[in-house]
Amino acid sequence: RKGARLQLSCPAIRYFAMKYLLVLALGLLVVVTAQEAVVPDSNVGIFDNPNTDTNPVQTIPSAPDCTVRPQTIVEVKRMRKAAAHIAQLIQLEVAIMEKRKTYVEQMTAYLNDRIRELNKVKGELAQENRWIEVSNQRIAELAEKEKLIKMQDILSCLSSNKNRLAGERDSQSKQMAAMQAQANVIAQKINSIKGTISAVNGGADPNTPTPAAGAAGAAAPALQQG
Known part of the structure; x- marks a missing residue:
């Protein structure tokens, strides 16, 4: 079956190879012609080229002498199969990436909502603080x-206690001053009485009792006993 496949694919490969060689030959011919072209003289027509007017043109071969090896065909098929497999994997990965992108977008929106709520709670917490x-x-x-x-x-x-104590202190000071004045007056009276007694006794010591005073002093206890 593999040989049959190779036989079926050989004409197509030959066709594409011939087409490729034809295009390549035409390209080479155009390049060579352009390289050999020269600037026309003033006496020659615009489209005349003396270098190519008389040169013969080579014919293009109808069947190029080239073949494609079976190994090359096998390698090409293997590469195409690998490329198709890679394309399938890429398509599958693209679908998975789209799902991941959608999931990431949804999670981003969800996290942004939670972040806004968190910032709101933080603001309320700051106000509470x-x-x-x-x-x-x-x-x-x-x-x-x-x-x-x-x-x-x-x-x-x-302050009220201080004022009260100060008033009491002033009152006590006044009372003491009054009592001291009274004591001085009494002392003066005593001295005056002593002076009077001394004058009556004729200059004797007023503290020494007279005989009459002694008899009167002795009679007083007798009266108290009776």
Whole structure:
């Protein structure tokens, strides 16, 4: 069967090979003609070329003498089969990549939604933290105000006690001064009485009792006993 396939494919290969050689020969002919062409003289026509007017043109062979080896055909078929397999794999991979792309897009949209929600929660958490901080500061302010009020009460109480003690101290000082003045007056009266007694006794010591005073002093206990 492999030989039959080779026989069936040989005419087609020969046809394509001949066509390729024909095109190649025409290309070479055009190149050689262009290389041999020269600039025409002013006396010659525009399309005349003296170098090619008399030269004979070679004929193109109808059946080129070339054959294609069976190994080459086998290799070509193998390469085509491998290329078709690679194309199938590429198509399959393209479909898989499209699915992956769709999945990545969906996951990206989902993650973006979750990120937006997370940022929203973070913003709310930041507001809560600020509110907690402000509340703590207000609590501390109220505690300090309470301490200040208590200290002001204590200071006012101490101030009133101080004023009361100062008034009592002033009153005691005044009373002591009055009593001292009275003591001085009494002492002066005592000295005056002593001076009077001394004058009555004729200059004697007023502390020495007179006989009459002694008899009166002795009679007083007797009266107390009776």
